[in-house]
Amino acid sequence: MLKKDIDGLLHKGLKISFLVNIESRLKQTVSRVPELAWLTIADRRGKILYQAGEVSSLENEFKTEIALEDRAGVAGKLTVGLDSNVIDETVQEISRDAFTLVGLSLLLVMEFVLLLFATLLHPLVKQRGQEELPPHDYHMRGAVFLFIFASSLCYSFIPLHMDAIYHPLPGLSREMVLGMPLAFEMLGGGLVLVPVGWWIDRRGWHQPFLLGCVLTCLGMIFSALATGPLLFIAARTLTGVGYGMTWMSAQGFVLLKQDTKKRALAISNVVAGIYGGLICGNAIGALVAHRLGFRDVFFISAILLFFLPPFIFLFLRDRFEVPETALQKKGDGQTGVLQLLTDPQALLMFLCSLVPYSVIAVGLLYYVVPIYLHTLGEGQSDIGRVIMLFGLCMIFIAPRVSSFADRMEDKRIFVYAGGFLGSCSLLLFAFSGSFSTVVLSVALFGLSVSISAASRNVIILALPVARKLGSSRVMGVYRSVDKLGQTLGGIVPASLLAYMDIRSAMAVLGGVYMGLTLLLLFRLRSEAKLIS
Secondary structure, three states, X not given: OHHHHHHHHHHOOOOHHHOOOHHHHHHHHHHHOOOEEEEEEEEOOOOEEEEEEOOOOOOHHHEEEEEEEEOOEEEEEEEXXXXXXXXXXXXXXXXXXXXXXXXXXXXXXXXXXXXXXXXXXXXXXXXXXXOOOOHHHHHHHHHHHHHHHHHHHHOOOHHHHHHHOOOOOOOOOHHHHHHHHHHHHHHHHHHHHHHHXXXXXXXXXXXHHHHHHHHHHHHHHHHHHOOOHHHHHHHHHHHHHHHHHHHHHHHHHHHHHOOHHHHHHHXXXXXXXXXXXXXXXXXXXXXXXXXXXXXXXXXXXXXXXHXXXXXXXXXXXXXXXXXXXXXXXXXXXHHHHHHHHHOHHHHHHHXXXXXXXXXXXXXXXXXXXXXXXXXXOOOHHHHHHHHHHHHHHHHHOHHHHHHHHHOXXXXXXXXXXXXXXXXXXXXXHHOOOOHHHHHHHHHHHHHHHHHHHHHHHHHHHHOHHHHHHOHHHHHHHHHHHHHHHHHHHHHHHHHHHOOOOHHHHXXXXXXXXXXXXXXXXXHOOOOHHHHO
């Protein structure tokens, strides 16, 4: 563009030594293009007439000479000097992205191998007596992986996208508005979980699963098309409704079909698919958003979700069954749900373990980490890689801990350990606010969840009141409470940020989480029949 403009002036008869204000134009170009270190314009003899930036003696590969021409031919040259530091940083960023993609590819291959063994190679595995779970459990894991992968492509930048389309809303601070899409998405998911639990008990898991996929797909499309905060919040609410239906249906599939002796293993198998999708989705979504923008990621997510119903019909069609009549009669409707919510031991587990975990999961991973790392100057790809650490813990640690927990009579120790580690992950912010602190905090929180998640589910299901209510309905209440905590996860940090900085807010949340874990430690009953 510079050459074209200067050549146009020279062809009109203006001499190269009389270009007015050309240096200001060169300085603007250097300041706007990070890859440029300097620009010079020289005459035919090589004498530098104009320059911008600090000219250095770079190697030939870091500079380019462009001929400037007038009516008589070559009138001089425009020399472009590149910034070697920017080039090195870009190469390092590309290397990190490539390394990330290699790791994600290994996870994808692992999921495909599990699906392969559950389909084509299942007879061989069964003949050798190596089967731990039925093949349909691995089919469901593959379906959940695909759903979560597509749904989580956008989670690393939801508050940042809200910031890009931000308009003030009456009575709400900027921090609160940025947290609203996450809060309403979790709220939408929470509102449908108990009805979906009843739906599963009466009609099976497949209907809400497929409808949830459709609603999530529509939510992604509307998220891409939203031009203001209210429209974006509405789109994320619809996405949350579909997400909650599909998530609950996947757990209902496991609870309706799985032997109770392998319940924790079966739940962890599905959870591994969930967090495998979270890992790949968060990281790949961040990489794509870094290059294509936020809106295109929403459209890509919708396209991937479109292929999930055919996958379900192909591999799980023979599991489209209506539950047995005996199972449908379990529980006593709203009275049973109220009994669960008012049972002292269930209420203790909900308020002191499940809700704090849910608040931190959303508040730390999807609100604080993107915003805080953005303020530190980190790119979207690095934000995705940091969030990816959480899922790695769930993939490689959670199944092994759950397998060990199945053999333990007292599973409370895993819940206690998870609570203490989770609170410590937030208290780290009180000592340092560097990038490495955020990385360590996310990794420590991932470790805490991988230790406690499956055991917490089993303890809730083993409560006497839960046995009367029915497993699917109990998990509906469980997930509703979980979603309530996740809804608060988008609001609580934003509320604290109105009065303090991010580091202080995280330290306060960590202290509260530690106190609730101590309360659980002293008040949760220890009868073996309650937690076996």
